[in-house]
Amino acid sequence: MxxxxxxxxxxxxxxxxxxxxxxxxYWLVRSNGLLGSESPTPSTTHNPQGGPAPSLSSGEQVLLADSPDKLAAAAAGQAGDPTQAIALLRKSLQQRPNDPEALIYLNNWLAREAPQRTIAVAVPAANLPDVAKELLRGVAQAQAQWNQGDRERSGPKPAWQLRVVIADDSNNPATAKAVAEALAADPRVLGVVGHFSSTTSLAAAGVYQRAGLPMISPSSTAVTLSGLGDAVLRTVPSxxxxxxxxxxxxxxxxxxxxxxxxxxxxxxxxxxxxxxxxxxxxxxxxxxxxxxxxxxxxxxxxxxxxxxxxxxxxxxxxxxxxxxxxxxxxxxxxxxxxxxxxxxxxxxxxxxxxxxxxxxxxxxxxxxxxxxxxxxxxxxxxxPDLPQSLDFAQAMRRRWGGDVNWRTAMAYDAAQALIQAIDQEITQKPDRQNAPGNHPNEAQDPTRSAVKAALHRADFQAAGSSAAVRFANTGDRSLPxxxxxxxxxxxxxxxxxxxxxxxxx
Missing domain, CATH: 3.40.50.2300 (Response regulator)
Structure with a gap:
């Protein structure tokens, strides 16, 4: 002693x-507080483990039921009326501009007739709705910047649009595994942002690894996630x-x-x-x-x-x-x-x-x-006060009406990494993008394995919230x-x- x-x-x-x-x-708000080729796919998904199907939505149902207009938009989508769904989502966002679920569904509908690529985001919507919104804000920001372009992103709109599927794992290991099985069963899903907790990420990681489906967790920090496989990555330090x-x-x-x-x-x-x-x-x-x-x-x-x-x-x-x-x-x-x-x-x-x-x-x-x-x-x-975070923090304040926390930033980084990996594969193989037999709305190219390989390339990097996103061989990210x-x-x-x-x- x-x-x-x-x-x-x-x-x-x-x-x-x-x-x-x-x-x-900690969400500091100073204000108010599609898995198909033509329209969103139904959310009734088979659970390979038995029991209730996991909740997945790209606009056809609402996982965070906090807006009547958002609920009505989901009903319009189910009825095959995308024009009405878009109008109702815009109305909902006028009343609740900091609602990331509504923004994701709106951008999914707006992208319905364009060439699309699909990723998913797994969040604890049922029992931790505030955490779910924090994570969704990061993904929604990345999707909006990519699909529509704005003052944070210069240049022409991209040749393809990003569709986002939201999955609710209820922060439960068994449900997380069922969500992973459902996402792995759909070949159009090229990557997953999630899961939230280390326990749910560990439960789902084996499923993603076997399917070769890249999973990038923005918030799971357990050391045991390191080196589980080349499909298991994270943007948060361990x-x-x-x-x-x-x-x-x-x-x-x-x-x-x-x-x-x-x-x-x-x-x-x-x-x-x-x-x-x-x-x-x-x-x-x-x-x-x-x-x-x-x-x-x-x-x-x-x-x-x-x-x-x-x-x-x-x-x-x-x-x-x-x-x-x-x-x-x-x-x-x-x-x-x-x-x-x-x-x-x-x-x-x-x-x-x-x-x-x-x-x-x-x-x-x-x-x-x-x-x-x-x-x-x-x-x-x-x-948000870090010098290297100021541009991103200001962009988030403009869109969401207040400061965001580290979970939002790390979710944004994860989505950015998947977008960059997908785009690299598409731009490097333009001849395959429009190959005979490929419907322009089908995300058949690039493949999951190509996206996963891109994420692990030595020269890979994506623009992040405060620093470039790069991954070690273990799937970890070095971030001070x-x-x-x-x-x-x-x-x-x-x-x-x-x-x-x-x-x-």
Whole structure:
């Protein structure tokens, strides 16, 4: 044990709140808050696993039922009246301009008579609608820029249009696997943006790999996704980077030698982050970690803080000489189901102890805790105030009426990568695009294998939200993490905002 750890006062404790609470998300809005050749394909899809069919839609049904006009547009589409569907979707967007589902369906209908290529996006629409919208905004932005062109994209319209199918996996592993089977069964789907959580991505990854269908997750960070196969990729950094970054901040910046780690043992993401954090935190033989489990059941926050404060070396075999030293930190490495418990601990802390965390705490719910959350330091993959993010952030504000979060940015990057890979294959093989027997609306060329190969080429890159999108052989992306903190501000409407920890000159 170091003398610095021995002399630390009991109440100089850090509350390290983690990446694990994947979900939540922070959408700062300052305003209102087709799988066919001619028309959208019906959403009734066979489930190879048995049971209810997964919900897929390209405009013929609504997965986020928040607009009467959007529902009426779906009915018009089912009735074979695309003109009416387009008019109703435009009306819906006038009332709710930040609705990405409506924009995707509108662009699908507008592209119905053009040469098309299809990708899908898997989101947790049924039970995490806010997260679903965050992801869909990124895909909708990429589709709109590609199909229609706007001030963010110069040059003529492309020779082909992008059609997007939305799939609801309900953030459930079994449903995610059924969604993957349904998408893999349709050869027109050339790539998938998704899934949201590490658990659902791991459940679906084997299906995509066997089908050779590229899957690019914008938000699954578990280390175990790395190297699963050449069809499994992601635009978000893995837990290895996040865990190491959090541990380095705890040891080097906050000078902590003891932390209590809360995690969900049933979550692949939580387990992954815990492993990476603990390994880095204890690498020099000085850091000590107390592990505490939490799940979806409500936690006694006061008791949890008390346990952390009374933490001593008796539970750590290699450093058993300590008898009564208080914990210097709490690390909450849960998942989406444990978000309420993590927030309860932060609230019970009442700002007495400093807080560190990761991308999932980038949440409006955290900001609503007010002064209790002030000073929290987070590690995330993207922030709108980064100099390299400013152009994208401004474009998103113009379209959506407010700032977007890292999940939207990473979903945009994933869609951009698929668009670029598809276009490269089409432009490199123009003679095949109009080959005899190929209907202009059928996405038969390029093939999935060609798109997958393009994504893995050494010279491949796509324009991203803050940096070019490139993939390693493992499917991972090298993207620096960003340190931010909670400070007083007026962007979120809570009195507190997420700001860069070191904004620079």
């Amino acid at each position: 170091s003398r610095r750890s021995q002399d630390a006062p009991l109440l100089i404790t850090a509350l390290l709140v983690s990446l694990a609470l994947l979900g939540g998300g 837990d290895r980077q996040a865990g190491q970054a959090l541990a380095m901040v705890a040891r080097q910046q906050l000078k902590l030698a003891r932390v209590s780690v809360f995690y969900n043992p049933k979550s692949a993401y939580s387990q992954s982050l815990k492993t990476e954090f603990v390994q880095q935190f204890t690498a020099d033989g000085q850091g000590q970690v107390q592990l505490q489990e939490m799940d979806s059941e409500p936690i006694d926050a006061q008791r949890a803080i008390g346990q952390a404060q009374s933490f001593n070396t008796e539970g750590l075999v290699l450093f058993g000489e300590r008898q009564s030293q208080g914990s210097e930190g709490l690390v909450l490495l849960g998942d989406r189901s444990t978000l309420p418990s993590a927030l309860a601990i932060v609230e019970a802390n009442q700002g007495r102890l400093p807080v560190l965390g990761g991308d999932s705490i980038y949440s409006l719910d955290l900001l609503k805790l007010g002064a209790s959350a002030q000073g929290t330091i987070l590690a995330i993959p993207w922030h 993490l960003v340190l931010i903190t909670v400070r007083e501000g007026n962007r979120s409407g809570t009195g507190f905002d997420f700001r860069l920890l070191n904004p620079g000159p």
